[in-house]
Amino acid sequence: MTHQSHMLNPVRSRLARIVASPITRTVSLLALCAAYIQGPLTKIFDFNGALAEMDHFGLHPAAFFAVAVIVFELTASAMVVSGFFRWAGALALAAFTLMATFIALRFWEMASGMDRMMATNAFFEHVGLAGAFLFVAAFDLAKGAGK
Numbered sequence: 001m002t003h004q005s006h007m008l009n010p011v012r013s014r015l016a017r018i019v020a021s022p023i024t025r026t027v028s029l030l031a032l033c034a035a036y037i038q039g040p041l042t043k044i045f046d047f048n049g050a051l052a053e054m055d056h057f058g059l060h061p062a063a064f065f066a067v068a069v070i071v072f073e074l075t076a077s078a079m080v081v082s083g084f085f086r087w088a089g090a091l092a093l094a095a096f097t098l099m100a101t102f103i104a105l106r107f108w109e110m111a112s113g114m115d116r117m118m119a120t121n122a123f124f125e126h127v128g129l130a131g132a133f134l135f136v137a138a139f140d141l142a143k144g145a146g147k
Helices: 003-019 022-032 034-045 047-056 062-082 086-104 114-145
Strands: none
Touching (some): 022 062, 034 062
């Protein structure tokens, strides 16, 4: 073993303890779910805006879909953060994210320009977010398989 690898072992061990700590796990899961917590809260406090959003995307009846999205996002986020059927909440949010992304960010139908570039970036950011939820589900299911 080289001198450098001896020096990295304590650093790696310390980083592993920090990254694997319950506080880090909870904060990272909250961060992953942040949009799915903030979005429904915004819809609750501006329900007319939520109705307008559902109308904009052609989801009718708008009130039903607004309430369904609010309940779904908050419930699935709570599952992911709390660990109660985390894998199911994460899979549900992954599927929801992909579905919503294909509905809301249809960049391929847009004319070239800044709006298309921003929609393209947002589309792939959401694909990455869905991938992160799949990773959480896979990790949770694998952890449960070892029991």
